[in-house]
Amino acid sequence: MSATTTQPLTLEDFLxxxxxxxxxxxxxxEIISKPIPKGRHSRLQGKLCAAVNQVTEEAKIAYAFPELRCSFGDRSIVPDVAVFTWERIHFTADGEVPDNFELPPDWTIEILSPEQKPNRVIGNILYCLQYGSRxxxxxxxxxxxxxxxxxGQQPELIQGENYLPILPEIKINLTVNQVFSWLKMGIS
Incomplete structure (x- = not known):
């Protein structure tokens, strides 16, 4: 009986x-499927993108992309929100957004879904930091x-009325309570 071996899938093959x-x-x-976003996840993702883009897009400071594939090192990941400073977006010759982003975002945001393993999600954030995310x-x-x-710093758990760190060029102030208040859509 002969053994059949299969070559592992490379990043290039995956792409x-x-x-x-x-x-x-x-x-x-390994190929890992992300869970389908549910209500709270989608709401937070949309509001975070809107909050960043409202203060950065017109001034060409940065842009927050939802579910953008970022391939660098030996991984291809899809952060829930990937924020790139304007000068790091490699626009096409026509000035359009490129299809492929082969670099880590400046700011990576992951929103935990119930089906996800926290350590795997945190692992992607740490990987981004290792490759240059800020x-x-x-x-x-x-x-x-x-x-x-x-x-180069210990992670920090932030709750309540404490302000969150944001890239210095993005002029918004958000507390944890403000972020989670976006979920209360049914309250006037």
Whole structure:
């Protein structure tokens, strides 16, 4: 009886596969499917993108992309929100947004879904920081807390009325309570 061996899938091979919904990520040679975003996740993702883009897009400071594939090092991940400073977006010759982002975001934001493993999600944030991201947020809607990551520093758990770290060029101030208040859509 002969043994059949299969070659592990490379990042290049993975990037040639068709996109899926929900998105697949490529981590350490393994394809991992992200869960389909549910209500709280979608609401926080949309509001975070809108809050950042409202103060950064017109002035060409930065842009927050929802569910953007970022491929760098030996991973291809899809952060819930990927914020890039304007000068790091490699626009096409026509001035359009490129399809492929082969660099880590300046600020990566992950919103924990019930089906996700926290350590795997935090692992992606740490990987981004290792490759040059300047800020990471890990949002846990069940705990109403945000774990923040800055390069070379211990993570910090932020709750309540405490302000969150934001890239210095992005002029917004947000507390944890403000972020989670976005979930209360049914209250006037």
């Amino acid at each position: 040639h596969l068709p996109e899926t919904k929900p998105a697949n990520e490529y981590i350490s040679g 800020l990471g947020w890990f949002i846990d809607p069940d705990d109403t807390s945000i774990l923040t990551f800055l390069p």
